[in-house]
Amino acid sequence: MHAVINFVISIWVPLVCMLLIVAVLPLVAGYIVLMERKVMADMQARLGPMRVGPHGLLQPIADAVKLLLKEDIIPEEADKAIFWFAPLISVTAGMLAISPLAVGPWFQIADLNVGLLFIVGISALGIFGIVLGGWSSNSHYSLLGALRSAAQLVSYETAAGMALVGGLMLAGTLSTREIIAAQSDYGVWFVFAAPVGFFIYIVASIAETNRAPFDLPEAESELVAGYMTEYSGFRWALYFLAEYTNMVVVASIATTLFLGGWLRPFAGTPAFNFLDYLPTVLLLVVGAYCFYRVPKQPVQIQKAVLAAVGLGIIVVAGILAAPLFAPAGSMLASAKPGLHGAFWFILKVGLYIYLFMWLRFTFPRYRFDQLMRLGWQFLIPLSIVNVMGIGLALVLHRQFGWSHWTAFPLTILLTLAVAGWLGWAGEKQERKQAVAGEA
Amino acid sequence: MLDQAVFYFFAALAVISAVLVVTRRNVVQSAIFLITALLATAGIFLQLHAEFLFIVQVILYAGGIMVLFVFVIMLINLDVSLHQVQFNRQWWLGLLLALVLGAQLTIAVAVGRSGLPLGEPAPASMLEPSTQLVGKVLFSEYMLPFEIASILLLVAMIGAVVMGKKKI
Numbered sequence: 001m002h003a004v005i006n007f008v009i010s011i012w013v014p015l016v017c018m019l020l021i022v023a024v025l026p027l028v029a030g031y032i033v034l035m036e037r038k039v040m041a042d043m044q045a046r047l048g049p050m051r052v053g054p055h056g057l058l059q060p061i062a063d064a065v066k067l068l069l070k071e072d073i074i075p076e077e078a079d080k081a082i083f084w085f086a087p088l089i090s091v092t093a094g095m096l097a098i099s100p101l102a103v104g105p106w107f108q109i110a111d112l113n114v115g116l117l118f119i120v121g122i123s124a125l126g127i128f129g130i131v132l133g134g135w136s137s138n139s140h141y142s143l144l145g146a147l148r149s150a151a152q153l154v155s156y157e158t159a160a161g162m163a164l165v166g167g168l169m170l171a172g173t174l175s176t177r178e179i180i181a182a183q184s185d186y187g188v189w190f191v192f193a194a195p196v197g198f199f200i201y202i203v204a205s206i207a208e209t210n211r212a213p214f215d216l217p218e219a220e221s222e223l224v225a226g227y228m229t230e231y232s233g234f235r236w237a238l239y240f241l242a243e244y245t246n247m248v249v250v251a252s253i254a255t256t257l258f259l260g261g262w263l264r265p266f267a268g269t270p271a272f273n274f275l276d277y278l279p280t281v282l283l284l285v286v287g288a289y290c291f292y293r294v295p296k297q298p299v300q301i302q303k304a305v306l307a308a309v310g311l312g313i314i315v316v317a318g319i320l321a322a323p324l325f326a327p328a329g330s331m332l333a334s335a336k337p338g339l340h341g342a343f344w345f346i347l348k349v350g351l352y353i354y355l356f357m358w359l360r361f362t363f364p365r366y367r368f369d370q371l372m373r374l375g376w377q378f379l380i381p382l383s384i385v386n387v388m389g390i391g392l393a394l395v396l397h398r399q400f401g402w403s404h405w406t407a408f409p410l411t412i413l414l415t416l417a418v419a420g421w422l423g424w425a426g427e428k429q430e431r432k433q434a435v436a437g438e439a
Numbered sequence: 440m441l442d443q444a445v446f447y448f449f450a451a452l453a454v455i456s457a458v459l460v461v462t463r464r465n466v467v468q469s470a471i472f473l474i475t476a477l478l479a480t481a482g483i484f485l486q487l488h489a490e491f492l493f494i495v496q497v498i499l500y501a502g503g504i505m506v507l508f509v510f511v512i513m514l515i516n517l518d519v520s521l522h523q524v525q526f527n528r529q530w531w532l533g534l535l536l537a538l539v540l541g542a543q544l545t546i547a548v549a550v551g552r553s554g555l556p557l558g559e560p561a562p563a564s565m566l567e568p569s570t571q572l573v574g575k576v577l578f579s580e581y582m583l584p585f586e587i588a589s590i591l592l593l594v595a596m597i598g599a600v601v602m603g604k605k606k607i
Contacts, residue, residue, distance in 0.1 A: 082467065113568045114490045121498035127506055128474065135467065135513050143513065150510045154503075174570055 005331070014109045021098050021109075029244035030060030032353060039357045054297050054306035070233035075137060078230065082136035087231070087238035090129030094245030097123035101252050102176045104262045104341030115176040116164065116257065123249050126242060127153050130210075130217070133239070134227035145226025148368065149217035152207055155375040160204035162383035166197035166390045167257040180261035186404075187268050189260035193393075193408050196386045196415045198258045200379055202355070205250035207375065209243065211356060213363035214371055251352040252345075259348045262341030276324055276336075279343045283317035377426050382419050389415040445486050453479035466512050470505065477501050491570040 034049065034056060041048030049056030074083055100115035102108040112118050127150060134146020167190045168174065171182040183189055191198045207214040218226030228239045255261060266272035290310030297303045320339055326332035366374070389411040396407040456475040463469045481496040577585050 079465075079467070082471070112490060114494045114570055117491075117494045117498065121494050121502055124498065124502040127502075128509070131506070131509050131513070132467070132471070135509075147510070147513060150506055154506055154510075157502075 017109045029241050032244050034060050036357050043361045054302040067237040072233045075230050077138045079136040082132050086129050086133035087235045090126045090242035091238050093126035094242045097249045103345045106338030111177050114174050116174045130227050137230035141224045141229045142227050145217045145223050156204045156207040159379035159383045163197040163200040166194045166386050169390050176256050183260050191258040200383045209246045212360040213366050251349045255348040262345045280317045280321040287313035385418045449479045449482040474505050489569050491573050
């Protein structure tokens with residue numbers, strides 16, 4: 001029996017995951033858009049999409065159909081071939097980058113020796129789609145958007161890369177699977193060992209995915225829609241898909257390296273084993289809420305759809321609960337790490353994306369010179385200091401026998417002191433320039 | 440069999456796009472074919488189980504240097520270069536030299552094949568992960584050249600900053 005399971009896991013799971021990425025990712029991206037609109041509406045005290053389906057749950061499908069049916073306009077003066085395939089580069093790079101991700105111990109397409117570098121490197125190729133699309137449109141708005149995008153990406157990739165180096169030094173490996181295993185060995189997630197690195201990665205990853213407050217490549221008040229001004233219909237949708245795929249990718253990198261991947265909170269502590277029931281309870285509450293809302297829907301069909309959604313969620317809750325109540329040692333009980341790992345991974349990715357949305361609706365857009373100053377004068381020096389700090393902590397621990405509990409807090413405090421000094425110096429310089437500008 | 444097919448696919452892709460880089464009139468198209476050539480080379484690295492070289496090729500050349508190339512090309516007025524003479528008058532000499540070099544290499548491989556001691560390729564499962572190997576060799580055997588190269592890069596970087604800034 002176990003041989004059969006091993007065969008299925010080794011051959012079929014990667015294939016199924018591959019199909020899932022191509023088939024389901026557009027749907028996931030659509031629902032992230034819906035979630036974003038709902039979160040935005042909530043923060044602005046509105047309701048958001050409510051018409052298509054119960055609480056707007058079918059809105060992404062309606063949007064996708066609309067985009068597919070729209071005319072695909074190619075400007076007369078555009079470089080047609082490049083205009084035609086530029087969006088494909090972005091989408092392909094985004095989807096390819098997902099392949100080494102380990103969503104739970106079961107769901108992974110390829111465990112590469114250079115996993116994390118592969119994700120970072122391949123997703124960085126997506127910039128060509130933006131740059132070439134902006135250039136080939138033969139429009140000034142598009143070109144300016146593409147230029148801004150290239151400059152921004154090149155600047156922030158350094159900071160993001162150095163932030164990742166800090167985490168990788170702790171893990172000692174590049175393979176996504178082994179990084180999570182290393183966090184399990186340490187007993188803490190790397191966000192607690194390298195909080196400054198995590199902060200740098202959050203900021204840099206927002207800039208890399210071109211999202212507010214760093215969405216200068218598509219600043220609608222200045223550049224219409226930036227690099228995708230001339231795009232319409234399906235090609236425009238492909239750019240959108242690439243953007244949201246990239247969000248998933250950076251969220252997954254942060255989850256894998258800093259937030260413990262598929263590990264449950266307090267995975268090594270038996271006292272917290274009751275947290276195993278959290279996925280089931282959480283989903284049951286959501287499913288029950290769906291049923292609570294059913295009678296309040298205005299139309300019969302919406303009642304049916306909402307009831308079906310609630311039922312689906314409760315079924316998933318049942319699947320997650322089954323391994324917990326199965327007798328120990330049975331086949332069902334051995335499915336627990338795979339299923340629960342996937343739940344925790346997706347939950348963490350979702351929370352990270354929620355953080356992105358939260359930041360988007362709270363901060364005003366940066367000016368371009370502010371963006372560049374933040375990247376080059378604050379984040380890059382700080383990320384280098386962070387790497388040195390983690391190196392120092394590792395040396396203190398390994399060579400001088402200090403315990404983790406003294407070495408890491410000490411170096412974190414040092415790094416924070418440097419961060420404070422950098423911020424203070426930058427503020428002073430900015431004030432001086434402002435005074436010089438007025439005179 | 441599959442290995443060979445993959446190799447010839449990437450090799451042909453690299454050669455064809457390299458030829459297109461120099462023959463295309465449009466600079467942006469040249470740049471795109473240069474990216475293709477670099478990625479095809481990366482594919483050959485991957486086929487040889489040199490994962491680290493593969494990803495470094497992708498990150499540094501395709502993702503880093505070529506982005507800067509394209510960035511600069513977009514600021515150039517393309518109409519000027521479209522009407523300029525693309526090759527100077529010695530192009531046939533260059534072609535001749537390239538052909539001679541190619542012929543030499545072909546003959547050297549054809550003649551020396553029997554005398555060349557080619558070991559049996561190790562099975563992929565026996566290979567040590569290349570990332571760790573590269574790291575170990577760089578920081579032990581080739582420590583000094585590695586550090587000298589990094590200092591050279593630092594000097595070049597500082598030089599670029601000094602030349603770019605009016606007032607330091």
